[in-house]
Amino acid sequence: MFFDVIIVGAGPGGIFSAYELTQRRPDLKVAVFEAGHPLAKRKCPIDGDKIKACIGCKSCSIMSGFGGAGAFSDGKYNITNDFGGTLYEYIGKTKALELMRYVDDINMAYGGEGTKLYSTAGTKFKKLCMQNDLYLLEASVRHLGTDINYVVLENLYTYLKDKVTFFFNTPVDEVAVCEGGYKVICKTGEFTCKNCIISVGRSGSKWMETVCKIMDIPTKSNRVDIGVRVELPAEIFSHLTDELYESKIVYRTPKYGDKVRTFCMNPRGAVVNENTNGIITVNGHSYADPEKQTENTNFALLVAKHFSEPFKDSNGYGESIARLSNMLGGGVIVQRFGDLIRGQRSTPSRIEEAFLTPTLNATPGDLSLVLTKRILDGIIEMIYALDKVAPGTANDDTLLYGVEVKFYNMEVAVDQRLETKHKGLYVIGDGSGITHSLSHASASGVFVARNIAEE
Numbered sequence: 001m002f003f004d005v006i007i008v009g010a011g012p013g014g015i016f017s018a019y020e021l022t023q024r025r026p027d028l029k030v031a032v033f034e035a036g037h038p039l040a041k042r043k044c045p046i047d048g049d050k051i052k053a054c055i056g057c058k059s060c061s062i063m064s065g066f067g068g069a070g071a072f073s074d075g076k077y078n079i080t081n082d083f084g085g086t087l088y089e090y091i092g093k094t095k096a097l098e099l100m101r102y103v104d105d106i107n108m109a110y111g112g113e114g115t116k117l118y119s120t121a122g123t124k125f126k127k128l129c130m131q132n133d134l135y136l137l138e139a140s141v142r143h144l145g146t147d148i149n150y151v152v153l154e155n156l157y158t159y160l161k162d163k164v165t166f167f168f169n170t171p172v173d174e175v176a177v178c179e180g181g182y183k184v185i186c187k188t189g190e191f192t193c194k195n196c197i198i199s200v201g202r203s204g205s206k207w208m209e210t211v212c213k214i215m216d217i218p219t220k221s222n223r224v225d226i227g228v229r230v231e232l233p234a235e236i237f238s239h240l241t242d243e244l245y246e247s248k249i250v251y252r253t254p255k256y257g258d259k260v261r262t263f264c265m266n267p268r269g270a271v272v273n274e275n276t277n278g279i280i281t282v283n284g285h286s287y288a289d290p291e292k293q294t295e296n297t298n299f300a301l302l303v304a305k306h307f308s309e310p311f312k313d314s315n316g317y318g319e320s321i322a323r324l325s326n327m328l329g330g331g332v333i334v335q336r337f338g339d340l341i342r343g344q345r346s347t348p349s350r351i352e353e354a355f356l357t358p359t360l361n362a363t364p365g366d367l368s369l370v371l372t373k374r375i376l377d378g379i380i381e382m383i384y385a386l387d388k389v390a391p392g393t394a395n396d397d398t399l400l401y402g403v404e405v406k407f408y409n410m411e412v413a414v415d416q417r418l419e420t421k422h423k424g425l426y427v428i429g430d431g432s433g434i435t436h437s438l439s440h441a442s443a444s445g446v447f448v449a450r451n452i453a454e455e
């Protein structure tokens with residue numbers, strides 16, 4: 001079976017590549033291979049009742065399937081070069097922003113219309129943050145919400161399904177150079193194409209590493225972000241979240257000079273488990289629908305760890321810390337901030353007595369037995385700094401869930417067209433190590449599709 005373009009992975013990167021190809025070159029034969037299920041069949045078995053913890057499904061419905069890791073996410077599309085990836089280093093800042101806005105237009109046309117676009121432009125919080133050793137990053141944030149994000153994906157699939165050939169539950173085992181292009185090998189057979197776009201995201205990171213080794217494509221990696229998810233009453237951050245929805249605030253610890261930042265803020269949202277390669281970490285999301293909202297706001301506090309030679313396995317380091325929390329708590333651990341500061345573990349009764357109801361059923365425990373001193377010091381210092389711009393953050397009852405780890409894919413060597421040293425083989429999205437967000441991954445898909453369409 002021959003295709004003009006084969007896309008590996010149906011996350012935002014793959015979907016937007018396919019979308020743009022159908023728009024610009026409807027004459028091309030395009031196929032998408034996806035390891036996970038179609039959107040309608042994606043269902044995590046954890047129901048909090050019969051199944052309380054991850055049972056390690058063959059294909060994790062949270063991370064895999066049509067929509068990729070973003071399908072049940074909060075659907076926050078951050079239009080900015082300040083965070084979410086370094087796509088601008090390859091394609092330029094103006095182009096990157098233009099493509100992120102284009103993706104936003106498509107999302108609006110496919111069901112997102114009416115959702116709110118927040119912006120940091122002109123906000124008084126920038127000054128307030130600066131006065132308290134904090135730095136507010138600039139961005140426009142489109143908040144689709146988990147529910148509308150799903151509707152947009154449904155509509156995009158309806159548009160694409162008759163124009164593109166989808167192979168679901170079909171992980172690609174191998175990509176190899178062949179005459180006139182590439183051979184894509186799966187359990188079900190071999191397929192050839194002229195151009196191949198690999199967009200396998202975080203869940204495909206180990207596979208991507210193997211592909212790079214076999215095809216002799218250089219890679220580099222040295223970063224992992226480790227921290228906790230903070231949960232507190234929504235009122236404490238409401239002055240920030242009502243105006244900005246998501247505020248990315250950075251703090252530099254005086255002691256170590258490490259950067260600690262807020263990440264993935266979910267006003268009136270819920271804390272959730274995340275399974276990465278069998279390790280249970282924590283994440284969060286929220287719904288646009290007021291009926292599904294909670295009384296709490298959650299966000300991550302992450303410390304960026306960059307390693308230098310000779311250590312190369314930054315993700316392995318993050319995994320080991322996450323494994324430690326899984327070992328002690330059987331999954332995610334939760335601790336009250338007051339307990340952490342007093343050097344005592346949280347117990348079920350201490351959590352129950354608190355004035356805050358947790359949205360995730362995690363094991364009460366002691367995060368100081370899991371996180372290293374340097375990371376924990378950074379998190380505690382940042383909580384006290386945040387307490388100055390959002391009084392109440394450092395309350396005893398503030399909940400810390402651990403651990404949250406942001407793994408970074410190793411960076412794949414690509415040129416300014418996001419093409420590898422093999423002509424016609426592109427690596428995009430989070431799987432390239434260049435993007436770490438919905439908007440950047442989607443924009444990279446549009447960018448590569450346009451390059452292919454113009455050839």
Ligand SMILES: Cc1cc2nc3c(=O)[nH]c(=O)nc-3n(C[C@H](O)[C@H](O)[C@H](O)COP(=O)(O)OP(=O)(O)OC[C@H]3O[C@@H](n4cnc5c(N)ncnc54)[C@H](O)[C@@H]3O)c2cc1C
Nearest residue numbers: 009011012013035064068069073172201204429430437438
């Ligand atoms: C719970 C959660 C919440 C998030 N919230 C946000 C948010 O609000 N805003 C934001 O910007 N980002 C968020 N993110 C991150 C965001 O989802 C990712 O940055 C984005 O999905 C990356 O897109 P991608 O297409 O590069 O990869 P992915 O979305 O990871 O998609 C890759 C796809 O490739 C498939 N695949 C992997 N290997 C193979 C293979 N060998 N063969 C075939 N298919 C394969 C996978 O099954 C997957 O479906 C969140 C992530 C999670 C997990």
